[in-house]
Amino acid sequence: MRAFLQQFRKSDPVAKAESTPRRRNFLEHLHPPRVNARTLRFRTTFGLGLASLTFFAVLVLTGAVLMVAYVPSPERAYGSILDIDHAMTFGGFLRSLHRWSAYGMLLTVALHLLRVAFQGAYNRRALNWSIGLVLLGATLTLAFTGYLLPWDQRAVWATTVSAHILAEIPGLGAPLRDLLLGGEAVGEAALLRAYAFHVFFFPLLATVFLVWHLWRVRRDGGLASSSDVEVGVKLDAAHLHRREVAWVLTLLAAVSLVADLWPASLGALADLHKPDNPEKAPWFFVGAQELVSYSAFVGGVLVPAVCVSFLAAIPFLDRDRRDVGRLFGSPSAAMSTAAAAVLAGVVFAVGVWLELSGERTLDPGAWMLVLGVVLFLAMGALTGSARAAVQAALVVLAVSLLGFTLVGLCRGPDWVFTLPWEVGANVP
Amino acid sequence: MSRNSQSKGLDWLVGVWWVAGLGLISVLTHVAFAEFTEEWRLRSATGQYVERPDGLGDVERCSTCHEDVERVSSVEEHVYLGAHLLADVGCSACHGGIGRALQSQAAHSQDETGSPNVLLAAPWTEASCARCHLPGSVEGTERLANGALLFLELGCALCHTPAERGAAVSGPSLRGRRWTGIPELEAHILDPRRFLSDGEMPAFAPTFQGHEAELQAVELYVYSLSLAPGLSFESERADPRDLEAPCSSCHANTPSQAAPTPAHRCSYILSKRELLRCDRCHADKAFQPGKPCPSINEHRSGCGACHTNAGWEGR
Numbered sequence: 001m002r003a004f005l006q007q008f009r010k011s012d013p014v015a016k017a018e019s020t021p022r023r024r025n026f027l028e029h030l031h032p033p034r035v036n037a038r039t040l041r042f043r044t045t046f047g048l049g050l051a052s053l054t055f056f057a058v059l060v061l062t063g064a065v066l067m068v069a070y071v072p073s074p075e076r077a078y079g080s081i082l083d084i085d086h087a088m089t090f091g092g093f094l095r096s097l098h099r100w101s102a103y104g105m106l107l108t109v110a111l112h113l114l115r116v117a118f119q120g121a122y123n124r125r126a127l128n129w130s131i132g133l134v135l136l137g138a139t140l141t142l143a144f145t146g147y148l149l150p151w152d153q154r155a156v157w158a159t160t161v162s163a164h165i166l167a168e169i170p171g172l173g174a175p176l177r178d179l180l181l182g183g184e185a186v187g188e189a190a191l192l193r194a195y196a197f198h199v200f201f202f203p204l205l206a207t208v209f210l211v212w213h214l215w216r217v218r219r220d221g222g223l224a225s226s227s228d229v230e231v232g233v234k235l236d237a238a239h240l241h242r243r244e245v246a247w248v249l250t251l252l253a254a255v256s257l258v259a260d261l262w263p264a265s266l267g268a269l270a271d272l273h274k275p276d277n278p279e280k281a282p283w284f285f286v287g288a289q290e291l292v293s294y295s296a297f298v299g300g301v302l303v304p305a306v307c308v309s310f311l312a313a314i315p316f317l318d319r320d321r322r323d324v325g326r327l328f329g330s331p332s333a334a335m336s337t338a339a340a341a342v343l344a345g346v347v348f349a350v351g352v353w354l355e356l357s358g359e360r361t362l363d364p365g366a367w368m369l370v371l372g373v374v375l376f377l378a379m380g381a382l383t384g385s386a387r388a389a390v391q392a393a394l395v396v397l398a399v400s401l402l403g404f405t406l407v408g409l410c411r412g413p414d415w416v417f418t419l420p421w422e423v424g425a426n427v428p
Numbered sequence: 429m430s431r432n433s434q435s436k437g438l439d440w441l442v443g444v445w446w447v448a449g450l451g452l453i454s455v456l457t458h459v460a461f462a463e464f465t466e467e468w469r470l471r472s473a474t475g476q477y478v479e480r481p482d483g484l485g486d487v488e489r490c491s492t493c494h495e496d497v498e499r500v501s502s503v504e505e506h507v508y509l510g511a512h513l514l515a516d517v518g519c520s521a522c523h524g525g526i527g528r529a530l531q532s533q534a535a536h537s538q539d540e541t542g543s544p545n546v547l548l549a550a551p552w553t554e555a556s557c558a559r560c561h562l563p564g565s566v567e568g569t570e571r572l573a574n575g576a577l578l579f580l581e582l583g584c585a586l587c588h589t590p591a592e593r594g595a596a597v598s599g600p601s602l603r604g605r606r607w608t609g610i611p612e613l614e615a616h617i618l619d620p621r622r623f624l625s626d627g628e629m630p631a632f633a634p635t636f637q638g639h640e641a642e643l644q645a646v647e648l649y650v651y652s653l654s655l656a657p658g659l660s661f662e663s664e665r666a667d668p669r670d671l672e673a674p675c676s677s678c679h680a681n682t683p684s685q686a687a688p689t690p691a692h693r694c695s696y697i698l699s700k701r702e703l704l705r706c707d708r709c710h711a712d713k714a715f716q717p718g719k720p721c722p723s724i725n726e727h728r729s730g731c732g733a734c735h736t737n738a739g740w741e742g743r
Binding site for chain 1: 448535
């Protein structure tokens with residue numbers, strides 16, 4: 001075995017790269033030629049950015065192939081998906097890969113945002129943080145528009161539910177819904193628009209912002225860290241490349257395995273006159289639907305507005321340069337964040353329990369909103385650390401998103417709370 | 429980090445490369461193997477365009493394996509095809525399955541939701557007739573019609589209403605209910621407590637003791653409710669959404685409204701009145717031609733027993 005590995009060491013690209021003079025490469029505008037040891041550690045980033053990028057690449061490639069078989073018209077869309085699944089060579093696998101990569105990307109993009117936020121890596125990088133938020137919006141829009149394309153019962157009614165949530169935004173909602181759907185209801189225009197958004201406009205937007213996002217990381221001097229964090233010696237990027245290849249291979253193997261084991265589902269053909277009971281938004285919007293089921297204004301308008309404003313404002317709220325790059329900041333900030341997480345969990349559980357037992361005093365969405373604001377102000381006042389305040393509010397946001405999504409997934413007929421193994425459960 | 433520890437790190441990385449790379453190759457090999465060992469690949473795929481009204485089946489590839497499909501209209505079991513041109517309805521409108529699919533398993537499953545297909549052979553294929561026809565309105569749907577009548581007469585329709593309204597005790601709607609097969613359906617009829625220990629539904633095992641044909645008719649009818657409606661070809665199978673208004677305008681629920689003059693509008697019930705047997709439940713009552721049923725309000729939910737179109741139960 002040692003002799004076997006020795007062969008690799010002889011042709012070790014790292015050793016080779018470090019011993020030969022460098023040639024400049026255009027891609028080095030996006031990818032560093034030299035990195036420090038900290039960048040190489042998995043737990044610095046958990047590889048979440050690269051994971052999102054990998055899933056995006058898989059999505060572009062599989063999506064391009066699926067485009068040759070998919071027909072975006074209400075009469076033929078469902079049939080063309082059946083053809084892809086059951087007659088096109090590798091069609092079913094490609095569609096499954098496309099769907100699982102989309103779910104993977106949603107997950108890793110969200111975790112990437114949390115990782116950056118909890119490391120304080122937005123510090124002095126407000127522009128790139130904002131670009132990242134645009135990319136988050138593009139990812140959600142791509143997932144949302146892609147959800148409609150199969151034209152099955154779930155697709156059509158999930159889009160209808162989401163469009164209704166969107167239309168709750170005062171003044172802006174109805175025009176936005178009309179722009180997305182090409183009308184008030186899901187129909188032929190909505191499908192064609194979803195298709196155009198899904199295969200052209202938003203992939204283009206995402207690609208442009210993605211390149212800008214990567215270039216900004218490079219311009220800002222690599223991964224964010226305060227000077228008091230040990231950055232280590234600069235090493236040739238070949239070290240990074242080898243780790244990246246390992247991670248990408250792992251992700252590709254994992255997503256292929258999942259796609260092979262659990263083919264993408266397809267429901268019954270859409271019936272525009274008959275919704276199922278319950279009819280749910282796509283799973284990544286089920287949390288919003290759950291909030292809207294309490295109150296259209298709080299869930300559909302107030303909470304999203306506050307969350308988006310808060311996320312956009314983070315780099316300006318916390319300008320403290322200490323402990324940047326350190327997960328959860330200083331030990332005291334980490335402790336206060338953990339306390340906020342526990343408190344958020346308890347308040348969420350109590351709020352939802354009161355709601356489910358019919359003894360509602362306040363909309364659970366409003367509960368969490370108030371908690372987030374109170375914790376933000378209290379942490380800021382108590383610890384004097386903007387970082388701790390931001391983290392406390394973020395933790396409330398994360399716990400709420402997770403919690404409301406889980407409760408929403410457990411909604412059965414007539415939006416009654418139904419556990420997944422109970423009769424009538426409808427977990428997408 | 430020293431050069432040495434970097435090298436160790438790289439050894440570990442090479443391991444990841446191998447495991448992930450081999451894993452990826454294995455998965456892709458499995459996908460390719462599954463794809464190219466499909467049974468149909470021994471033949472060349474053929475299909476035909478089917479002018480189906482439900483929008484689902486414009487292409488069917490059944491003839492890839494079922495070479496006799498072109499000659500099927502001459503086969504005796506396919507009497508119904510006399511009225512249905514193969515090019516109009518195809519195979520899957522009646523037999524279920526995914527007409528577009530080439531893989532045997534998918535082609536023969538009931539639909540994309542994966543429930544098994546019981547429609548492939550008689551007697552269950554008759555259930556498909558109810559997708560477009562009112563039970564009993566066309567030749568060959570006699571068992572289905574009997575099942576629909578039994579569903580009314582045994583009181584099933586009182587609880588299993590299409591819109592879960594108008595009944596004192598409400599059971600779940602059977603529209604679109606997915607069954608894993610006839611055995612599950614039968615068990616639900618004969619011994620429902622097995623599935624819902626505190627349910628209100630009585631066990632029908634004693635009722636059907638020695639009446640296997642009737643049990644099969646009810647099963648056939650209930651199974652037909654689970655099927656997606658096709659297009660209403662015939663005016664007699666009106667859209668139940670249109671029936672809503674006449675029902676409520678005739679059978680007023682509140683005393684303040686004009687006294688009902690229940691000249692029942694459902695031509696189907698009137699045309700089948702000699703088959704209706706009120707005395708199955710009400711020993712002292714018989715259906716009297718020309719006289720409307722005085723308890724029609726209680727039986728209102730029965731409208732939906734036959735008018736199986738979807739849409740009525742929209743929330």
